[in-house]
Amino acid sequence: MARTLYSIRKTLFSKHTNIVSSVLQCHFHSSGIMSSKVAVVLSGCGVYDGTEVHEASATLVHLSRGGAEVSMFAPDVDQMHVIDHTKGEPMDTKRNVLVESARIARGKIDALSNLDSSKFDAVILPGGFGAAKNLCTFAVDGAGGMKVEKDVQRVIADFHKESKPIGLCCIAPVLAAKLVPGCEVTVGSDQEEGGRWPYAGTAGAIDSMGSKHIKKNVTDFHVDEKNKIVTTPAFMCETGLHEIFDGIGKMVENVLSLANTKSKI
Numbered sequence: 001m002a003r004t005l006y007s008i009r010k011t012l013f014s015k016h017t018n019i020v021s022s023v024l025q026c027h028f029h030s031s032g033i034m035s036s037k038v039a040v041v042l043s044g045c046g047v048y049d050g051t052e053v054h055e056a057s058a059t060l061v062h063l064s065r066g067g068a069e070v071s072m073f074a075p076d077v078d079q080m081h082v083i084d085h086t087k088g089e090p091m092d093t094k095r096n097v098l099v100e101s102a103r104i105a106r107g108k109i110d111a112l113s114n115l116d117s118s119k120f121d122a123v124i125l126p127g128g129f130g131a132a133k134n135l136c137t138f139a140v141d142g143a144g145g146m147k148v149e150k151d152v153q154r155v156i157a158d159f160h161k162e163s164k165p166i167g168l169c170c171i172a173p174v175l176a177a178k179l180v181p182g183c184e185v186t187v188g189s190d191q192e193e194g195g196r197w198p199y200a201g202t203a204g205a206i207d208s209m210g211s212k213h214i215k216k217n218v219t220d221f222h223v224d225e226k227n228k229i230v231t232t233p234a235f236m237c238e239t240g241l242h243e244i245f246d247g248i249g250k251m252v253e254n255v256l257s258l259a260n261t262k263s264k265i
Contacts, residue, residue: 006172035067036121036259041112041155042074042101043130047235048083050097055169055234056104058245059126062252071120074101075149076111080140097134112151116156121259124252127170127234138174141206146178163228165250165258168175170234171202175228177211184224186216188233193257200235220244221250223258230254 040059044050063070076098082091102109117123125131132139135149148156156179159166168176173185189196190203190213203213214222218237223230234244234250 002072007135008062012162025125032033036069037119038063038068038259039115039117039120039123039155040072041053041123041125041132041135041152041160042072042097042104042109043125043128044074044079044095044097045100045103045128046085047085048085048088049079049095049133050100050128051104051126051127052170053104054241054244055126055128055248058248059124059167059169059252061245062249063124066252067258068256071099072105072109073112074098074109075117075134075151076113077134077149077258079130082113097115097130102255104142112149112155115151115155117155117162118165120159120164121256122165122167123155123159124167124255125172125175126171127168127172127236131170131172132174136175136178137174138178138205143174143178143208146174147182148175148178156180160227165228165230165255167230167255169232169251171199171246172201173229173231174202174206174209176229176231177206177209180229181210182212183227184212184214184222184227185229185231186214186220186222186233187214187231188218188236190263196238197236198238219247219250221247221254228258230258239260 042051074097077189079095082093082095084091136154138146167229176183187202189200192200208215218239221232230251
């Protein structure tokens, strides 16, 4: 009898473990009650040629704290180029954006072509030069000739059409400025202010695309209520990591607030 009970418990435990393992394979670790399903779009791994790792990490920490269920995606394409981060110089090699992004996602990632906006409440795109090199061509072509990767264009258009919140930080707001003409975003200051804002020229580029740049501090954020676009400057500013972390936290908090508001309508 004892052996029979042991056998039954062992079988039930095995089945439970398999179910849990299956769930964890689909989604990144989170905590608390799942309130919103959020897609996070990455652009590689590393500030100079991919996603800024600290921005991605801050985004994931704040989403976890907010109880969101997170799924990560990236385009299955080659990077524009590969940078040796010890020298800041290009390397003679190729890397895939999806494969590199999987480093941040701890392997739990899918091709951006499979992102279906109807299955999510919001989407967030961290920054890093990958957003301007791999998700679009802003880094090379500027505001005038900028082209957006086809699946990035589709995803942002779909979330916007469905009136679902879109969060962006650092240089990533140029994507919204291009794809949602007339929207309001922030990348921080439009003046370098003694080197504190080394990429201040991006503000003018946003205005030239027919959108509106809103000046904000690094720990602040801006919400375009009409378009449900939430932005924060992050590493557009030369400052302490904790300030970057705090600003991203406010962006994430407001994305989740908009997502939860919509889900109750």
